[in-house]
Amino acid sequence: MRDSVELEWEAIPSVAIVHASMEGTAKAMARVSSMPDYGFVTVGYPHIPLAVWTPEEIDEIAREVTPRLIQRLTT
16 A cells, blocks of 8 residues: 555556455555545455465456556546
């Protein structure tokens, strides 16, 4: 999350991908980084928060989040 915020500070479009269980923490990070409206994309369950995913899960997550990433980067 912090990396994405720092890229945005440098006018480099970015989107953080955050597990839904960490959404509150991500919002807090955006707030303390002076970017309270920073948008990010969440990944939820059944995918575990630790991001220890099988190749098949990674493919599934990529298919799930790609449209949302594109929307955030282009609007």
